[in-house]
Amino acid sequence: MDLLITGRSCLTNLLETLESWTRILDNGFGIDVIYLDYRKAFDTVPHSRLISKLQGCGIHGQLLQWIEAFLVGRSMRIMVSGSSSSWVKVSSGVPQGPLLFLVFVNDLPDWGQVKYQDVC
Numbered sequence: 001m002d003l004l005i006t007g008r009s010c011l012t013n014l015l016e017t018l019e020s021w022t023r024i025l026d027n028g029f030g031i032d033v034i035y036l037d038y039r040k041a042f043d044t045v046p047h048s049r050l051i052s053k054l055q056g057c058g059i060h061g062q063l064l065q066w067i068e069a070f071l072v073g074r075s076m077r078i079m080v081s082g083s084s085s086s087w088v089k090v091s092s093g094v095p096q097g098p099l100l101f102l103v104f105v106n107d108l109p110d111w112g113q114v115k116y117q118d119v120c
Contacts, residue, residue: 021033041101041105042093042094042101043092043093044092044093045092045093045094045100045101045104046091046092047068047071047072047091047092047093048091049104050071050094050100050103050104051064051067051068051071053103053104053106053107054067054103057103057106067100073089074089074090075087075088075089075090076088076090
C-alpha cells in the first residue's frame with residue numbers, strides 16, 4: 001500500500017500516480033484501477049460489527065466495555081438558528097477520529113499498490 005503524502009498538491013499526487021501507471025504499462029503490464037470514496041465511510045460503520053472486530057483483534061474486558069458504552073445508545077439531533085430536530089438513535093458511525101475506522105477496515109485484502117489521498 002502506498003500513501004500519497006498529505007500536504008502535497010492534488011496535481012503533484014496525480015502526476016506521480018500517472019507516472020507510476022505509465023511505467024507499468026511501458027513494461028508490458030496491465031493496470032486495474034478501483035476508485036473508492038471514503039468521505040461518508042466513517043458514518044456507515046455498524047457499531048455491532050465494529051465491536052465484533054475489536055474482539056477479533058484481542059480487545060476484551062474493561063476496554064471493550066468502555067468502547068461499547070461509548071458507541072451504543074448514542075443519539076443526535078440537528079440545531080439550526082435555535083430550532084432543533086427530534087433526537088434520533090445512532091447505530092453506526094465512528095466518532096472522534098479515524099482509529100476505530102482503521103480497526104474496522106484493517107482486514108480488507110491487499111490488492112497490490114493502493115493510493116490513498118485524504119484531501120485533494
